[in-house]
């Protein structure tokens with residue numbers, strides 16, 4: 155059945171956090187146990203009805219399993235452990251990758267969700283550890299596992315324990331006690347940690363870890379597609395420091411990387427480690443048929459900024475779809491972007507069920523992260539057994555919980571990359587069962603483009619992970635940290651990239667490093683590793699402090715603090731909503747308070763850009779496409795309050811200082827002769843093209859639209875022409891603008907299509923309006939943007955790639 159659309163989304167009611175989850179689900183009746191509905195058959199009704207919201211639907215072929223034999227070198231205890239866990243025979247990709255690693259070839263496994271990538275690195279590392287124990291006169295063998303989150307490392311530790319191999323496993327993170335740390339240093343053979351702990355703890359205190367480093371045989375970098383942008387550059391520098399420390403203790407570990415399906419995994423893995431890496435990306439795990447649907451919410455009756463048409467929220471559509479599937483008994487996981495959104499989807503689904511099948515209300519829940527391990531286990535088990543049929547979750551679930559083998563997955567809002575989308579889709583279906591995967595667009599240019607261009611999502615190669623390991627603003631602090639670990643010598647420099655020599659020179663000039671005959675030394679009393687802040691950039695981060703409790707909630711990059719946590723800002727942190735009471739720039743503190751406010755804020759900002767150097771360019775006829783270094787100057791001068799539809803409620807001035815940022819940019823310039831008789835408003839056309847271009851850049855680079863910024867001007871002082879710039883929002887650049895330069899033709903063609911194909915008249919959030927515009931989306935000329943891009947692209951080569 156298809157339920158009537160709900161006109162308005164409830165905004166002010168959020169159910170209280172639940173407790174006793176584990177108990178509740180274990181008592182729920184298991185009525186559907188053993189019965190698995192066919193999700194494709196259920197969904198076929200919507201396909202047959204030719205619902206205009208379903209912009210695309212296709213069924214992907216099943217993939218057969220390819221099994222293989224256990225390699226001869228696998229330790230019998232390890233093999234027995236896997237067999238006891240149900241892995242009777244490994245799949246082909248698992249043994250191929252494990253064989254390479256065993257023979258000391260660095261390898262990256264890049265296959266889908268639930269394809270058992272962990273077997274590929276656990277086999278060689280556990281076998282080597284057990285084998286080395288038996289050998290006389292050896293110092294033993296150790297393995298290091300690095301995950302982007304603590305939760306993932308803990309799950310791995312648990313999985314390793316379940317194998318019952320007797321290998322001494324320990325997690326090492328911010329929660330470890332002093333006793334645990336000491337035991338880990340003295341005895342652990344398999345240490346699970348994260349990049350932050352490597353950077354702040356293991357590497358700076360390497361002398362205390364000498365036993366572990368000297369015996370290090372394998373380094374596992376799990377979920378390595380997470381290391382993108384500036385964070386990716388930091389992790390790349392940490393891996394180089396790790397290799398240098400290992401070398402000092404006589405160890406040359408083999409690197410095994412695991413990644414979601416990404417393009418060119420060997421290149422990403424090689425940039426991350428600085429080593430040649432072989433890719434294993436043929437997935438031999440079985441999969442049933444997958445029905446992939448793309449869904450566009452209809453336009454609503456409400457008007458947004460400048461009267462723009464606004465689409466029904468993707469959350470409301472997700473709730474409708476989830477309700478339909480739950481009624482059919484299809485076990486469905488819905489991914490929603492925010493915690494608040496997940497709660498609303500769950501609540502709305504329950505309301506819809508109340509009207510038709512009230513007995514199903516208890517079988518739908520929201521997952522917001524932050525649960526205790528036993529609650530997570532109960533939830534996994536309830537979903538697996540079918541006691542729970544529908545779950546609305548934030549992305550927090552993506553890394554923290556082991557749920558796969560569902561009947562259907564709904565993704566509300568593009569998760570940033572095709573790799574992430576397919577990873578979420580991969581939660582549906584296991585072995586030979588059919589599965590349904592639905593993507594529901596949000597009201598923005600990229601999502602709208604994707605639901606109308608299925609070729610860019612289905613069957614298109616996933617994107618490469620983008621980061622720049624040579625960013626001098628990242629390499630510099632890590633050279634200081636490396637010098638503090640062991641003084642740097644000339645021979646170390648090539649490890650840190652082609653510019654390391656020049657960067658060390660600058661560090662000496664600025665007094666951070668001291669040159670002595672034996673090398674470069676860190677002589678300061680402070681900790682060198684504090685210079686590099688892995689998860690942020692551009693000066694001291696601003697701390698978020700909760701007014702009521704004084705508790706520190708987290709930090710915000712200095713680079714974005716003025717526009718996101720100014721006084722009066724509504725700020726979303728880990729999917730909770732806060733109101734900023736005060737931004738204290740002297741102490742780098744923002745005082746915040748939890749709020750149920752149902753409005754949003756957007757900063758008004760003046761932005762100036764100056765070209766420092768043009769590094770590369772291409773000519774498209776008279777249009778010049780450039781990549782280079784720019785100086786961006788920002789000043790936040792006020793903010794707007796808006797209701798959820800985007801309607802402006804009020805404007806408030808702010809008094810904040812100017813800030814500037816040296817970074818990488820891609821830009822194009824159009825000479826006057828090409829736009830002499832241009833029939834549209836030029837500034838509005840360039841501004842609209844800039845907004846849509848920022849929205850579409852994630853199509854070719856693994857960035858978020860919030861990672862980048864733009865400037866458009868009719869006469870730029872440095873070029874003397876109409877110019878549109880898109881720049882990396884991080885000091886020194888993060889690789890996104892560079893990727894935009896390389897893929898400029900595909901990127902700007904997609905941008906033109908996104909604007910042209912949008913069904914609005916004069917611009918809306920699905921095409922040329924931007925939620926982060928510092929000018930309140932004015933001036934904007936939608937038709938002019940298409941005409942301007944036609945001029946820009948007239949002589950651009952037509953790339954074969956659709957994305």
Ligand SMILES: [Zn+2]
Nearest residue numbers: 912914918921
């Ligand atoms: Zn539009």
Ligand SMILES: [Zn+2]
Nearest residue numbers: 927928929931
């Ligand atoms: Zn703007």
